Amino acid sequence: MSSVITDDIAEIKQEIDAEEAADPTKKKLGVLFWICVGWIVLVAVTATIANLLPLPNPDLGNYNSVQNGGPGWGHLLGTDDLYRDIFSRLIYGARVSLVVGFGGALIGLVVGGIPAMISAYRRGRIDTALNTGSYVVLAFPAIVAVIAIVSFWGKSLFKITLVIGLFAAPLIFRVVRASTLSYATRDFVLAAKALGASDTRILTREILPNIMPTIVSFGLIAVATIIVLEGSLAFLGLSVSPPTPSWGNMLNEGSSLLTGAKGQTNPWLVIFPAGAMFLLLISLNVVADKLRAYFDVSEIKL
Amino acid sequence: MSPGTLLEVEDLHVSFATSRGSVQAVQGVSLSLDQGKTLGIVGESGSGKTVLSRAIMGLLPRSSTTQTGSVRYNGTEILNAPNDDLRKLWSTHIAMVFQDPMTSLNPVLRIGNQITEPLKIHLKLSKGEAKETALSLLMQVGIPSPVERYQAYPAQLSGGMRQRVMIAIALACAPRLLMADEPTTGLDVTVQAQILDLLGQLQHDRDMAMILVTHDLGVVATRTDEIIVMYSGNVVERAPTNVLFKSMAMPYTEALLKSTPRLANPSHTRLTAIEGRPPDLLHPPAGCPFSPRCPYAQEKCHREKPPLVEAAPGHSYACWFPLTAARPQEVTA
Amino acid sequence: MTDTAVEAEAVGTTEPLLSVEDLHVSFHKGSQTVQAVAGITFTLRRGETLGLVGESGCGKSTTGRAIVQVEPATSGKIRFGDTELTALGRGDLRTLRTQVQMIFQDPISSLNPRRRVNDIVAEPLNIWRIGTKEERRESANAMLDQVGIDPFLLGGRRPREFSGGQCQRISIARALVLKPKLLVCDEIVSALDVSVQAQILNLLEDLKQEYNLTILFIAHDLAVVKNVSDRVAVMYLGRLCEIAPSDVLYEAPAHHYTAALLASAVEPDPEASRSSAALLGEPPSPINPPSGCRFRTRCPRAETRCAEEVPEMRQIAPGHQVACHFPISS
Numbered sequence: 001m002s003s004v005i006t007d008d009i010a011e012i013k014q015e016i017d018a019e020e021a022a023d024p025t026k027k028k029l030g031v032l033f034w035i036c037v038g039w040i041v042l043v044a045v046t047a048t049i050a051n052l053l054p055l056p057n058p059d060l061g062n063y064n065s066v067q068n069g070g071p072g073w074g075h076l077l078g079t080d081d082l083y084r085d086i087f088s089r090l091i092y093g094a095r096v097s098l099v100v101g102f103g104g105a106l107i108g109l110v111v112g113g114i115p116a117m118i119s120a121y122r123r124g125r126i127d128t129a130l131n132t133g134s135y136v137v138l139a140f141p142a143i144v145a146v147i148a149i150v151s152f153w154g155k156s157l158f159k160i161t162l163v164i165g166l167f168a169a170p171l172i173f174r175v176v177r178a179s180t181l182s183y184a185t186r187d188f189v190l191a192a193k194a195l196g197a198s199d200t201r202i203l204t205r206e207i208l209p210n211i212m213p214t215i216v217s218f219g220l221i222a223v224a225t226i227i228v229l230e231g232s233l234a235f236l237g238l239s240v241s242p243p244t245p246s247w248g249n250m251l252n253e254g255s256s257l258l259t260g261a262k263g264q265t266n267p268w269l270v271i272f273p274a275g276a277m278f279l280l281l282i283s284l285n286v287v288a289d290k291l292r293a294y295f296d297v298s299e300i301k302l
Numbered sequence: 303m304s305p306g307t308l309l310e311v312e313d314l315h316v317s318f319a320t321s322r323g324s325v326q327a328v329q330g331v332s333l334s335l336d337q338g339k340t341l342g343i344v345g346e347s348g349s350g351k352t353v354l355s356r357a358i359m360g361l362l363p364r365s366s367t368t369q370t371g372s373v374r375y376n377g378t379e380i381l382n383a384p385n386d387d388l389r390k391l392w393s394t395h396i397a398m399v400f401q402d403p404m405t406s407l408n409p410v411l412r413i414g415n416q417i418t419e420p421l422k423i424h425l426k427l428s429k430g431e432a433k434e435t436a437l438s439l440l441m442q443v444g445i446p447s448p449v450e451r452y453q454a455y456p457a458q459l460s461g462g463m464r465q466r467v468m469i470a471i472a473l474a475c476a477p478r479l480l481m482a483d484e485p486t487t488g489l490d491v492t493v494q495a496q497i498l499d500l501l502g503q504l505q506h507d508r509d510m511a512m513i514l515v516t517h518d519l520g521v522v523a524t525r526t527d528e529i530i531v532m533y534s535g536n537v538v539e540r541a542p543t544n545v546l547f548k549s550m551a552m553p554y555t556e557a558l559l560k561s562t563p564r565l566a567n568p569s570h571t572r573l574t575a576i577e578g579r580p581p582d583l584l585h586p587p588a589g590c591p592f593s594p595r596c597p598y599a600q601e602k603c604h605r606e607k608p609p610l611v612e613a614a615p616g617h618s619y620a621c622w623f624p625l626t627a628a629r630p631q632e633v634t635a
Numbered sequence: 636m637t638d639t640a641v642e643a644e645a646v647g648t649t650e651p652l653l654s655v656e657d658l659h660v661s662f663h664k665g666s667q668t669v670q671a672v673a674g675i676t677f678t679l680r681r682g683e684t685l686g687l688v689g690e691s692g693c694g695k696s697t698t699g700r701a702i703v704q705v706e707p708a709t710s711g712k713i714r715f716g717d718t719e720l721t722a723l724g725r726g727d728l729r730t731l732r733t734q735v736q737m738i739f740q741d742p743i744s745s746l747n748p749r750r751r752v753n754d755i756v757a758e759p760l761n762i763w764r765i766g767t768k769e770e771r772r773e774s775a776n777a778m779l780d781q782v783g784i785d786p787f788l789l790g791g792r793r794p795r796e797f798s799g800g801q802c803q804r805i806s807i808a809r810a811l812v813l814k815p816k817l818l819v820c821d822e823i824v825s826a827l828d829v830s831v832q833a834q835i836l837n838l839l840e841d842l843k844q845e846y847n848l849t850i851l852f853i854a855h856d857l858a859v860v861k862n863v864s865d866r867v868a869v870m871y872l873g874r875l876c877e878i879a880p881s882d883v884l885y886e887a888p889a890h891h892y893t894a895a896l897l898a899s900a901v902e903p904d905p906e907a908s909r910s911s912a913a914l915l916g917e918p919p920s921p922i923n924p925p926s927g928c929r930f931r932t933r934c935p936r937a938e939t940r941c942a943e944e945v946p947e948m949r950q951i952a953p954g955h956q957v958a959c960h961f962p963i964s965s
């Protein structure tokens with residue numbers, strides 16, 4: 001009967017349709033995305049294995065070199081006023097930015113994100129309380145609080161990361177909560193409840209995969225913001241102590257060498273850390289944005 | 303074109319450029335509408351009926367849309383006309399009522415504001431005159447306590463009320479032609495009846511022509527003079543309402559009717575479902591668009607696309623083997 | 636009760652699978668309480684389809700959710716088989732969920748957009764750890780096949796690649812993979828095109844036969860409900876107006892609201908008397924419902940008694956119950 005042929009034609013059509021439907025999502029990430037990912041990975045890897053690389057000592061100056069020399073033989077990016085190699089300091093300095101950035105974001109995600117998911121899903125008084133609480137904390141200028149706490153408690157990589165991370169938590173809470181809310185009210189969550197799934201299962205298997213794109217892209221933005229924050233703290237002398245290099249420190253020290261008598265200026269000391277920070281931040285933003293766009297493919301195909 | 307003809311559409315083609323190719327939303331549609339008459343456009347999702355209604359109004363985005371053919375309102379060509387020209391027609395000559403009043407009304411403006419806006423812009427009424435007219439309109443569309451409701455926001459009204467407000471806005475400047483795109487879809491049964499009655503009454507009072515676009519054959523059965531059935535961007539049958547239901551020629555129309563559950567039928571009547579899925583508008587198949595799903599399809603149907611022919615006065619269809627010719631007439635229950 | 640026995644004779648089994656008694660479900664909207672369901676009583680026998688019809692705000696969806704226990708009942712009893720659902724603890728309640736399943740209105744929103752279809756259908760088996768991984772996969776595939784979705788060609792796709800009708804089929808497959816006894820269908824075809832609607836209704840009928848399902852079919856479209864149901868119950872503003880076998884209800888409605896609904900329905904027949912609005916105005920707010928009979932503000936037959944006394948459900952013919960002081964006499 002023609003209905004059998006109809007079914008076959010319909011099936012084949014469906015397969016082709018489905019293939020085509022799957023295609024558009026594959027093209028979207030683009031070359032720029034991968035370049036930026038590559039840059040971030042490069043920075044992270046070189047910072048991690050810096051000990052193994054043939055780099056001059058970042059903390060001690062080598063008095064054989066030129067003071068405040070520009071980029072040249074032996075010193076790829078030049079030296080600073082204490083005869084230290086800028087390139088090496090840049091790579092070791094990346095460690096601080098990365099640890100504070102990713103560490104802080106991670107702390108924020110754990111302290112802010114996890115309660116957000118549970119609270120948005122359960123609703124009720126606790127949700128209202130946490131929600132209001134996050135508004136209250138957000139209203140307080142975080143940077144002032146961080147400055148106060150770090151000045152009082154002391155500066156170390158761990159302490160700075162912890163404090164910044166805790167103050168990032170309310171913002172992450174809000175983002176994760178909003179995202180969870182938009183999925184928690186959908187029918188498929190209700191269906192899972194009706195099937196007898198436990199709350200934990202629903203949160204991890206139904207809701208989390210859906211909010212993951214938002215978390216990842218917002219998380220990367222948070223990393224970028226925290227790195228800038230570290231730079232600001234360093235400018236106030238509140239980041240890691242010298243001689244440990246950090247990009248913020250380098251900017252701080254370098255700012256005094258921007259003007260002055262000839263031989264006493266070294267713009268490279270500002271240009272390179274600023275440049276490195278700029279490239280890292282742009283990469284993080286591009287990756288975050290592209291990921292968001294990639295996962296934002298229209299879900300409806302009626 | 304006879305003097306009473308208000309709207310004439312000739313061979314309208316509308317396609318959209320998408321990342322996956324060109325979507326042929328409307329493929330060569332022609333229709334005409336006389337003053338004071340009601341035309342029903344019936345079709346399912348993907349039939350092109352909404353695109354057709356928007357194209358007639360001139361509401362489709364210009365950048366990605368290609369529109370060819372002719373749309374004449376009162377003799378004047380309006381297809382692809384510049385927006386400035388169209389603005390002179392919108393609201394005062396042609397008005398539209400959309401499907402979902404919640405998204406069609408501005409949620410942050412009061413109802414009163416939204417009704418008086420076209421009055422002030424098009425009819426140049428003063429603030430006081432506009433408010434009086436608006437209140438009168440609210441009464442005409444059956445909204446109780448219009449003075450209170452004048453100050454309300456859309457969210458404070460029920461679905462039926464919002465749809466009445468939409469109708470009031472559409473009729474504010476007394477248009478000659480009303481386009482109603484799924485005006486009652488999503489509304490309760492009793493509210494639907496009220497809204498349809500209201501539209502009919504207003505149309506009668508103002509001698510207005512109306513185009514009723516819907517997927518529900520029941521809505522058009524008793525309220526239209528002529529019906530067009532659309533499938534996959536094409537008109538597949540056109541006939542005066544009575545004729546369509548009594549002697550339908552197109553197997554799709556018959557299939558549509560047979561797959562609709564009827565109150566008159568006993569419970570557990572097996573519905574004759576149309577197998578398969580609606581066609582892909584990206585790659586319309588060669589031959590008749592309905593052929594993959596047609597229970598009567600023959601080889602010719604898959605190969606060649608049947609043209610729309612006027613077999614009887616006023617009754618056109620696009621089918622190689624229409625029902626009336628090859629089969630005994632289907633008696634509609 | 637005599638009428639249950641009489642009804643039962645007509646259907647074949649005597650045991651009600653579901654028995655709802657004086658169910659109340661209320662919500663708190665800020666400081667106000669909305670009585671979405673205000674005391675309804677009905678039974679459902681094994682193997683029958685009961686249609687629950689009413690307009691928006693009548694509480695039919697809430698009733699469905701209360702039965703499936705995703706919405707807590709404020710008071711009243713829901714008895715499933717021998718078990719009193721409202722008295723169960725959380726653990727036992729979870730176990731009972733395998734026997735009562737629900738399908739929702741919005742086909743797209745009912746499926747997790749991030750998961751693959753065969754995963755979605757196998758999920759109930761995963762939750763309850765039924766069978767081995769292989770067996771679960773096979774059951775899921777078999778179920779998909781039964782609802783007309785090729786598991787091998789399409790099982791690895793995500794919901795966004797399917798049409799509304801297909802998504803609804805997938806939801807049905809997911810609901811039936813646990814072989815439940817009772818299926819609650821909440822407006823499952825309202826968002827679908829007419830031709831797709833017919834496919835789904837036919838599918839439901841076939842599956843009902845095959846799995847000996849008992850169905851509570853909630854909808855607002857009268858013709859659809861009549862087509863699918865053995866008996867139909869009409870709700871208005873949280874209360875039941877009338878329950879009767881489908882054919883009887885449509886031919887000889889006893890409640891004025893039922894009659895108004897029927898008169899308002901549109902029929903694809905130009906000869907049919909033009910459906911004029913038999914009911915004017917809007918339903919009152921459920922926060923402040925009218926005293927006595929809730930329909931009295933719009934009822935053509937209302938008298939003083941209707942405002943003072945809440946009409947009880949009375950039997951007026953075998954299998955036909957109505958809650959009205961002055962029902963329409965045939």
